[in-house]
Amino acid sequence: MSQKRNDHAPDAPEPIESMSFSSAGLRAGFVRCTPIALGVAGYGFVFGVLADRAGLSAAEATLMSATVLAGAAQLVAIEIWTEPIPILAVVGTTLVVNLRYLLMGAALRPWFRHLSPIQAYASAFFTADENWALTIGELRSGGRQGAFLLGSGLAIWTFWVLATLLGVTVGGSIERPARFGLDFVLTAVFLVLVTELWEGRSSLPAWTVAAVVAVLTARLLPGYWYVLCGGLSGSLLQAAWYDG
Template identity: 90%
Template sequence: MSQKRDDHAPGAPGAIESMSFSLAGLRAGFVRCTPIALGVAGYGFVFGVLADRAGLSAAEATLMSATVLAGAAQLVAVEIWTDPIPVLAVVGTTLVVNLRYLLMGAALRPWFRHLSPTRAYASVFFTADENWALTIGELRSGSRRGAFLLGSGLAIWAFWVLATAIGVTVGGSVERPARFGLDFVLTAVFLVLATELWEGRSTLPAWTVAAVVAVVTARLLPGYWYVLCGGLSGSLLRAAWYDG
């Protein structure tokens, strides 16, 4: 059975008429995301440690975190980092991992098309999995604070870069960071955030299909194709559920 979207419900894209972009919205996003950013810092510390072991200097690792801001992609990059650097392998693998941002950006479009390109694209640069989920929940609740994504992203960025710098500096003295559970921090944080995206039993088929496709793809294909395949299958089913 298909389900029709109520375009007049609070937070529904059809009900959007305008978006604000203010310092208050930016501050709200930063403050709301700070506890989450502290969790991300644990993951950033792990990246710094691994970057040190891969031979990156403190300046190189910190610059990567400041300009790339993609935890999973950066970890994949340092895992295959050698001398000479396998440029095609690094670029190709990180491209696959980050293709999920196409879906995440599309989910933001109903709201962000009301912002100027400068504000929209500046905000999207600071998009990570965690603050994206937080922002989607905020906008779906009926909020029109367009700067919320930028503010929350700045919180993620600041703690991520700082933690990377600390991790790469003290990396030589840390043995097996996984034994402290630091490698699971990002997963745990996102699982908690994912609960805010739950819209009720009507979303269960899409969540289920995405999970099953991701698991099957992970077993059949090497690398991180399961990220894209799982997200895309769930999104397509959800779209068909509304429009069919």
């Protein structure tokens, strides 16, 4: 460990001089991500069932999965989806839940600035948590296939959209959902999401504040303001907690 690191250290990352954007890279991304996409399909199916219960048609739910492609945000949106649609709350929470993509996109910059704008910004649409993590791992270990994010994203997109369609179709044939515990499904989905978003004890202060503020504002304010109030207070506390 005392050895001085220099430019030729064997573990130093390769300098990024150029990136390819080929069908081989696209295929590699798609194939590597397919097992992960099968797992994502589980969420997609549940999203479809819940979208049906919220009153969306098969075409509407599938359209949402195909054009939004953001699991957590779509599940949150469908939870607060009522008739008439609380448009501001739905679009606002979508934006807030997705703000993390700003950071994920920024992390791709060192590699993606070597791609053409069309390649980079078309790939960006297909960013999801799972294939982003896979792609970053690939790039950090020396991969130079610029189409990997797009290929892996297409795998996620395909399974996500098909699973939504299946869920919304099957969901429509279930009668009297409370009898089968279906009123509890979304709560259970959020519990699973929570285990995936948990980053260890560092998450605890922000989550505690979010929970307390959400419970209090749920009693004081109408509608779904408690989601935004709780979420933003947790996030602000994390910023205040931050040192160096």
